Amino acid sequence: MTDSERRQLLHDLLQKQENGGLKPRDRYEIPPQDMPEQDPVVRAGNVNEVATGYTETHARIEALRCLGCKNAPCVNGCPVRIRIRDFVVEIAEGRYEQALSIIKENSLLPAVCGRVCPQENQCQLTCTVGKRFKDPTRAVSIGRLERFVADRDGRSESVPAVAAETGKKVAIVGSGPGGIVAAADTRRAGHEVTLFEAFHKPGGVMVYGIPEFRLPKAIVQNEIDTLAKMGVKIVCNFIVGKTRTVQQLLEEDGFDAAYIGVGAGLPNFMGIEGESLVGVYSANEYLTRANLMKAYGYGSCADTPIARSKAVAVVGGGNVAMDAARTALRLGAEKVYLVYRRTEKEMPARIEEVHHAKQEGIEFHILQSPKRILGDQNSQVTGVECLKYELGEPDDSGRRRPVAIEGSEFTIDLDTVIIAIGNKPNPLISQTMPELEITKWGTIVVNEETMATSVPGVFAGGDIVSGAATVILAMGQGRIAAAGINEYLAKKDK
Amino acid sequence: MSHRIVSKKQLSEDVFTAKVEAPLVAQARRPGQFVIISLNNEYAERIPLTIAGVDLREGTISLIWQRVGKTTAELSDLQPGDEIANVAGPLGNPTELEKFGTVVCVGGGIGLAPLLPIAEALKAIGNRIISIIGARNKELLILEEEFARTSDELIITTDDGSEPLAELCQAEPKPDKVFAIGPAIMMKFCCDVTRQFDVPTEVSLNTIMIDGTGMCGGCRIEFDGKAKFVCVDGPEFDGHKVNFDLMMKRLSAYKSAEQKEHERYKDHRCKVSEIKEKE
Ligand SMILES: Cc1cc2nc3c(=O)[nH]c(=O)nc-3n(C[C@H](O)[C@H](O)[C@H](O)COP(=O)(O)OP(=O)(O)OC[C@H]3O[C@@H](n4cnc5c(N)ncnc54)[C@H](O)[C@@H]3O)c2cc1C
Numbered sequence A: 001m002t003d004s005e006r007r008q009l010l011h012d013l014l015q016k017q018e019n020g021g022l023k024p025r026d027r028y029e030i031p032p033q034d035m036p037e038q039d040p041v042v043r044a045g046n047v048n049e050v051a052t053g054y055t056e057t058h059a060r061i062e063a064l065r066c067l068g069c070k071n072a073p074c075v076n077g078c079p080v081r082i083r084i085r086d087f088v089v090e091i092a093e094g095r096y097e098q099a100l101s102i103i104k105e106n107s108l109l110p111a112v113c114g115r116v117c118p119q120e121n122q123c124q125l126t127c128t129v130g131k132r133f134k135d136p137t138r139a140v141s142i143g144r145l146e147r148f149v150a151d152r153d154g155r156s157e158s159v160p161a162v163a164a165e166t167g168k169k170v171a172i173v174g175s176g177p178g179g180i181v182a183a184a185d186t187r188r189a190g191h192e193v194t195l196f197e198a199f200h201k202p203g204g205v206m207v208y209g210i211p212e213f214r215l216p217k218a219i220v221q222n223e224i225d226t227l228a229k230m231g232v233k234i235v236c237n238f239i240v241g242k243t244r245t246v247q248q249l250l251e252e253d254g255f256d257a258a259y260i261g262v263g264a265g266l267p268n269f270m271g272i273e274g275e276s277l278v279g280v281y282s283a284n285e286y287l288t289r290a291n292l293m294k295a296y297g298y299g300s301c302a303d304t305p306i307a308r309s310k311a312v313a314v315v316g317g318g319n320v321a322m323d324a325a326r327t328a329l330r331l332g333a334e335k336v337y338l339v340y341r342r343t344e345k346e347m348p349a350r351i352e353e354v355h356h357a358k359q360e361g362i363e364f365h366i367l368q369s370p371k372r373i374l375g376d377q378n379s380q381v382t383g384v385e386c387l388k389y390e391l392g393e394p395d396d397s398g399r400r401r402p403v404a405i406e407g408s409e410f411t412i413d414l415d416t417v418i419i420a421i422g423n424k425p426n427p428l429i430s431q432t433m434p435e436l437e438i439t440k441w442g443t444i445v446v447n448e449e450t451m452a453t454s455v456p457g458v459f460a461g462g463d464i465v466s467g468a469a470t471v472i473l474a475m476g477q478g479r480i481a482a483a484g485i486n487e488y489l490a491k492k493d494k
Numbered sequence B: 001m002s003h004r005i006v007s008k009k010q011l012s013e014d015v016f017t018a019k020v021e022a023p024l025v026a027q028a029r030r031p032g033q034f035v036i037i038s039l040n041n042e043y044a045e046r047i048p049l050t051i052a053g054v055d056l057r058e059g060t061i062s063l064i065w066q067r068v069g070k071t072t073a074e075l076s077d078l079q080p081g082d083e084i085a086n087v088a089g090p091l092g093n094p095t096e097l098e099k100f101g102t103v104v105c106v107g108g109g110i111g112l113a114p115l116l117p118i119a120e121a122l123k124a125i126g127n128r129i130i131s132i133i134g135a136r137n138k139e140l141l142i143l144e145e146e147f148a149r150t151s152d153e154l155i156i157t158t159d160d161g162s163e164p165l166a167e168l169c170q171a172e173p174k175p176d177k178v179f180a181i182g183p184a185i186m187m188k189f190c191c192d193v194t195r196q197f198d199v200p201t202e203v204s205l206n207t208i209m210i211d212g213t214g215m216c217g218g219c220r221i222e223f224d225g226k227a228k229f230v231c232v233d234g235p236e237f238d239g240h241k242v243n244f245d246l247m248m249k250r251l252s253a254y255k256s257a258e259q260k261e262h263e264r265y266k267d268h269r270c271k272v273s274e275i276k277e278k279e
């Protein structure tokens, strides 16, 4: 569709709506609006954002696809229960500010969630339109609409109101999405809030993990700036458990409550031969070098080097694996293979990211897994020996278990291997807090209604509680924890 | 938080020391721990440096570094009053201090910096300290006076220290414990010696790091056949179980690229100083 055809379509639709209303049948016929994006060949050579965003015309047409269902089943699919129907209707009417304020009732980071939420498993999975087409990718594009209104607001500089000072001090540990939301919500209640971050830059996985081409760093920085404007103190290079312990913060430094949102940042390795060879990275290391340290600029501006690979295998099938593979491509690799034990259907990555990765030329090797990594006399990686797999009986997670086919070994020649098979919680804090109750996986045990931990005054949320999950879940928990903290501090008064 | 350089001194051609404001790190630090520093927020590399000492009254930590590449060269060009943008720590596990009896401390090159606080702490709790300190040549030797003060016996060498170590191990009674810190190759040779005599040997490893908190795995080594992260499981390890060959290969992973960067920085510095001279 050309731009003028699209404008014409919107015009016709609006007219029809005025004249007698759009029937559901009419709405089903409106073509889903694809997001304009950079050409795959061009974008593989830059680090700019892939999807460039809806125009007003796109957004209003897409919003008109919404049936305005009475029971709004989409809302149940959203972990933070955004009033989706209501904000979509506002967009259809062209009232973008109203739409944004509805979203902001429940989500503090719409520009982020609109980009990275796995919508097809959440709000769009339960959307009536998607159900009708039996395809959540043909549901109303809720995420894109969210992004649209959030990006329009990018220029306005509204700072949330802060209640009168309570004189209470709150420590937020970790500046990921959960920490950001917890900081904002406790600050809004009038507490003195300090956000501690181990890295030299705040933002958590959103700055060190998720690449610029998917989530521009400026968006995250904008949220951090807003926190600062609200009066949240941001302290980087502060490793809680090392620089100060949680107990010291509470007992010696005058903090009345703490939120632990340190994420699940510890990379898993496979435990196979050759994993310590030169040229084997965890996805965390590879992405941190590339994103946080800007290693793509090595040799011109950045000081942190990264392997300039010709052929790369990324092991895994989640968002992290897709990000690593697509980053490798942007760093100049000629061949990037994605090696995954199960089939594409079982891949935990977002459909959109799988689609983008394929478009850019990542080669998918499904039903395969490395048996060992091969190296030369300099311990430099030269290849991986893989085994082929088939799917057997379903395991505990309900996914069919991959079973190795005996004798199916084969070798792929390459110079870099990136392991992206999941992350687990970092024990830095729990090691220095023996009274903190944790599970056998190292995640922190909480009361789900308040996110309170076993230690009075200490709350937790995000990946350190749920294991590696999503931005929106972390945000949701950050919000519940903030409410828990606000309530705890109100009681503590008496 | 500001990390001002309070004072700075050149110890040898390529070795410098500075006191840097970092009151919280100073307070929390115990011997054996390190910090990660970087010189700006956007493009700088993060590098680990051992905390060689602290001054709690001033709220400073001392760093001792050898100019080997771009970041350490840039650091060497900073002057008192300048700021180090980022200082994070203290990281790593403190040295396990114990009364062992006779302890041999073998230090090579810049490894003498992390070794000194350990030797001092061991001495303070009643160990007899024999130090073997060395560098490629006498001009590069640092901290000689400090080691002389701390040690019951001091041996100076221009080699990797494994020969005098072998002599000490052959004597009766042999040492109860060895601490060896220096270039990987030196630690490897020392461990080869002490393994023969069954003398427990602690080494402090200097792998390439990024976060220093267990998040990237870049610092991993092979220890007893298994992967360990130097930043959170170390930096000190039982040297007899470390795969030094692999560690050395990993250390040189970016060697040629980094040499280029360093050259570029040196060129840039020359040009800057030429311009300044002309003005
Ligand atoms: C590469 C990648 C891609 C992803 N893609 C998506 C996606 O598309 N969609 C999606 O929904 N989710 C995605 N995720 C998952 C999502 O990013 C996480 O679930 C989410 O960021 C977790 O938020 P959090 O609040 O728990 O904190 P995190 O974002 O994990 O941040 C924790 C912060 O705490 C800091 N910290 C750790 N220890 C300490 C300490 N001791 N003291 C002080 N600070 C500390 C860390 O440095 C970090 O900045 C992705 C994750 C990765 C790694």
Ligand SMILES: Cc1cc2nc3c(=O)[nH]c(=O)nc-3n(C[C@H](O)[C@H](O)[C@H](O)COP(=O)(O)OP(=O)(O)OC[C@H]3O[C@@H](n4cnc5c(N)ncnc54)[C@H](O)[C@@H]3O)c2cc1C
Residues within 6 Å of the ligand: B034, B045, B047, B048, B049, B050, B051, B064, B065, B066, B067, B068, B069, B070, B071, B072, B073, B110, B113, B114, B205, B206, B207, B208, B209, B235, B251, B252, B253, B254, B255, B258, B259, B262
């Ligand atoms: C726990 C720990 C404590 C350390 N303490 C000190 C200290 O107190 N003083 C000090 O001078 N150095 C110390 N180091 C080493 C120091 O971190 C490196 O010298 C520094 O990262 C080099 O940075 P650069 O940019 O100047 O050089 P680069 O350009 O990064 O490297 C220059 C050359 O040094 C090699 N190299 C890179 N990293 C290291 C390393 N970690 N060890 C040895 N060689 C390396 C490279 O292969 C290259 O050939 C320590 C390292 C660790 C892990």
Ligand code: SF4
Residues within 6 Å of the ligand: A077, A078, A079, A080, A081, A082, A084, A107, A113, A114, A117, A118, A119, A122, A123, A124, A142, A143, A146, A472
């Ligand atoms: S926050 Fe995520 S799940 Fe909720 S409506 Fe927005 S895109 Fe959907």
Ligand code: SF4
Residues within 6 Å of the ligand: A065, A066, A067, A068, A069, A072, A073, A074, A075, A084, A085, A088, A126, A127, A128, A129, A130, A140, A142
């Ligand atoms: S379920 Fe879909 S169609 Fe129905 S209100 Fe929600 S977004 Fe609109």
Ligand code: FES
Residues within 6 Å of the ligand: B208, B209, B210, B211, B212, B213, B214, B215, B216, B217, B218, B219, B220, B229, B230, B231, B232
């Ligand atoms: S430096 Fe990243 S895990 Fe050790």
